Amino acid sequence: MHANIVAVTQFILEQMPESCRFDPEDGEKLLSLRPYLYPLEDKLVKGFYDLLYSHPPTASIFDPTEREKREWTLRNWWRRTLDGPFDLQYWTWQAAVGIIHIRRKVKNPMMIGMWGWILNFIGKEISNYLSYNEFLSATEVLHRLAATAQALTAESYLHHYLIALSQATGTELQLLDRLVLIELDQIQEILSQRR
Secondary structure (H helix, E strand, C coil): CCHHHHHHHHHHHHHCCHHHCCCHHHHHHHHHCHHHHHHHHHHHHHHHHHHHHHCHHHHCCCCHHHHHHHHHHHHHHHHHHHHCCCCHHHHHHHHHHHHHHHHHCCCHHHHHHHHHHHHHHHHHHHCCCCCHHHHHHHHHHHHHHHHHHHHHHHHHHHHHHHHHHHHHHCCCHHHHHHHHHHHHHHHHHHHHHCC
């Protein structure tokens, strides 16, 4: 595991309030849901990629011949998530998704939207088997899993995008930050004049 991505992962996790971040107790709860979640794999994978291939912005990212390979990637993630452990290696893998998304041109709204789809899909499915209180508890765990994975993917995406831009242009990160703030001041001024 590359030391930089591990450090980035740890930094991102530390930025999240503990009560909003997936924790070991959540991991135990998620593992206890495996009897309900394992059987969802085929339906989850098919629904996920049917949606991605039917939506023009996401469909444009994929080559139609690679669907089986992409489905395997999701299956691998699903199985690893259901089997645990939720250790630094797991979370670093989630942060590495941000780097993959840059290369594949997957935008954060696409990723966040699909996380919403996953949560809705799982919620509908498990609501058939769990009591109301069990369902609420499971939903909280799933939302913390999603929030943690999304934070890692999105922030890793931004971090590595900026690092690549900095290295490609020879511009220090601190200067990029200052330039962004200057531009944001100008944008904010323009927006305030339009009110």
